[in-house]
Amino acid sequence: MTALKKNAVGALDALYHNTNLPSEMYELLRDAMTEIELLRDRDEELEELWDQFEDIPMNQETECIEAPFLGWGVGISREEIWHWFDQRHSKGVAYLLYHGQEDYVPETKRLYGLSKLCFGCESTDCQFNHGGQCRFALVHEVKPSISEHSGCLSYEYRATDLW
Ligand code: SF4
Structure with missing residues (x-):
C-alpha cells in the first residue's frame, strides 16, 4: 500500500472513531481504499x-x-x-x-529510456549539446563521463553549428 493510501486509511479510521460515521459507509470507503486494482x-x-x-x-x-x-x-x-x-x-x-x-x-x-539520461548543460559549443541539453547518451547509449575536478571528459568541440 502506498504512503498516501495508508494516510488516507488512517484519516478514515480517525473519522470513524471520532464521529458518528455509519459503519456501512466506513466499510465501503475502507474497501475502496485498500482494494488492489487489477x-x-x-x-x-x-x-x-x-x-x-x-x-x-x-x-x-x-x-x-x-x-x-x-x-x-x-x-x-x-x-x-x-x-x-x-x-x-x-x-x-x-x-x-x-x-x-x-x-x-x-x-x-x-x-x-536513453532520453532520461539527458540533462541540462551550459557547454553550448560541445557537439553533444542541443538547445542546452546534453544528448551524449542518445549517441553513445551511456552517460557522459564527468569528473569532479576536470569537468566533462566527453566534451567535444563543435567546429560548425550543426543545429
Ligand atoms: S558531453 Fe559533456 S560537455 Fe558535452 S553536452 Fe554533454 S555534458 Fe555537456
Whole structure:
C-alpha cells in the first residue's frame, strides 16, 4: 500500500472513531481504499486518459500543453506528462505512443529510456549539446563521463553549428 493510501486509511479510521460515521459507509470507503486494482483495469483507465491527452493542443516549439489536462495547467511540458504515464502504465509510454504496435514499442522504449539520461548543460559549443541539453547518451547509449575536478571528459568541440 502506498504512503498516501495508508494516510488516507488512517484519516478514515480517525473519522470513524471520532464521529458518528455509519459503519456501512466506513466499510465501503475502507474497501475502496485498500482494494488492489487489477493492472488491466488500471491500464484501460490510463489508455482512456491518453486518448484525452492526445486531443490537448500542444505548442510545437516549446512542447508544452496549451490547455489544462487533469491536474496540469497550461505550459506544462509534454515530457513531464509522458513521464507520469510511463510510471503508471504497465507497458510504458512507448506502448501508448504507438497504440500497442509492438514493432515500434521496444525501440521507442529504448530511446525514451536513453532520453532520461539527458540533462541540462551550459557547454553550448560541445557537439553533444542541443538547445542546452546534453544528448551524449542518445549517441553513445551511456552517460557522459564527468569528473569532479576536470569537468566533462566527453566534451567535444563543435567546429560548425550543426543545429
Ligand atoms: S558531453 Fe559533456 S560537455 Fe558535452 S553536452 Fe554533454 S555534458 Fe555537456
